[in-house]
Amino acid sequence: MITRRTFLAGSVTLLTAPLAGEAQQAGKVYRIAWLAPAANPDNLDAFRNGLRALGYVEGTNIVMDTRYAERSAAQLFDVALELVRRDLDVIVTDGSSAASAIKRTGSAIPVVFVSGDPVGMGLVPRLSRPGGTMTGFGIVSxxxxxxxxxxxxxxxxxxxxxxxxxxxxxxxxxxxxxxxxxxxxxxxxxxxx
Incomplete structure (x- = not known):
C-alpha cells in the first residue's frame, strides 16, 4: 500500500512539472481533473495540501474537477471519456485502473499517475522515459x-x-x-x- 506521503510527494512533483513548463501568466487558472475508481479522501486531501504548499490554491489559480466511478470499470471509462472532452491542463489519476481508462481514450491531455506496475500494465513503455502524455511513478515492479x-x-x-x-x-x-x-x-x- 502506498503511503500518503509517497503519493503526495510524487503526485505534486509530477503535476507541477507540466504547469511550471508554461510561462507563468498573471491570472492563469489551471484546470486539474482528479480521477479515481472510488473515493479516497486521504489521498485527495494530501494532494490538495501539497498543491497549496506550492502556491496552487483552489478558486485562485487552480480549479479541481474530482470524479469517481464507484469501483465500476465501465463507469470509470465513461467518466474518463467525459473528462478528456473538457478543456483541462492535466489529469491526475489515483490508481492503475483510472490511468488505464484515460489511456484508452487516446487523449492528448497530460496525465500524472501512481500505479502498481505502469510498464507491466502498458501505461508507459518504460519509467525512465515514459514518452507520450503519461508520466508518473510505480510502487511495485x-x-x-x-x-x-x-x-x-x-x-x-x-x-x-x-x-x-x-x-x-x-x-x-x-x-x-x-x-x-x-x-x-x-x-x-x-x-x-
Whole structure:
C-alpha cells in the first residue's frame, strides 16, 4: 500500500512539472481533473495540501474537477471519456485502473499517475522515459520483486519454498507473468499455486 506521503510527494512533483513548463501568466487558472475508481479522501486531501504548499490554491489559480466511478470499470471509462472532452491542463489519476481508462481514450491531455506496475500494465513503455502524455511513478515492479526475491534467497540460502501473499484485485495482473518470467530463475525451481 502506498503511503500518503509517497503519493503526495510524487503526485505534486509530477503535476507541477507540466504547469511550471508554461510561462507563468498573471491570472492563469489551471484546470486539474482528479480521477479515481472510488473515493479516497486521504489521498485527495494530501494532494490538495501539497498543491497549496506550492502556491496552487483552489478558486485562485487552480480549479479541481474530482470524479469517481464507484469501483465500476465501465463507469470509470465513461467518466474518463467525459473528462478528456473538457478543456483541462492535466489529469491526475489515483490508481492503475483510472490511468488505464484515460489511456484508452487516446487523449492528448497530460496525465500524472501512481500505479502498481505502469510498464507491466502498458501505461508507459518504460519509467525512465515514459514518452507520450503519461508520466508518473510505480510502487511495485517486476524488477524490484525479483531483487527482493534475490535478497530473500541470500538471507535464507537453505530454503527452497517461499510463500507470497498479495491482493488479487491490485496485483493479480502481475503475478502470473512474474511467476513465468522470474521466479524460476531466482529459485531454480518451478512455481506452483
Amino acid at each position: 517486476t524488477e524490484l520483486s525479483v531483487k527482493r526475491l534475490q535478497l530473500v534467497r541470500e538471507a535464507f540460502p537453505g530454503r527452497s519454498r517461499l510463500g507470497v501473499c498479495y491482493e488479487k484485485r491490485q496485483l493479480g495482473h502481475m503475478i502470473p507473468r512474474w511467476r513465468r518470467q522470474h521466479a524460476r530463475s531466482v529459485f531454480n525451481s518451478s512455481v506452483s499455486r
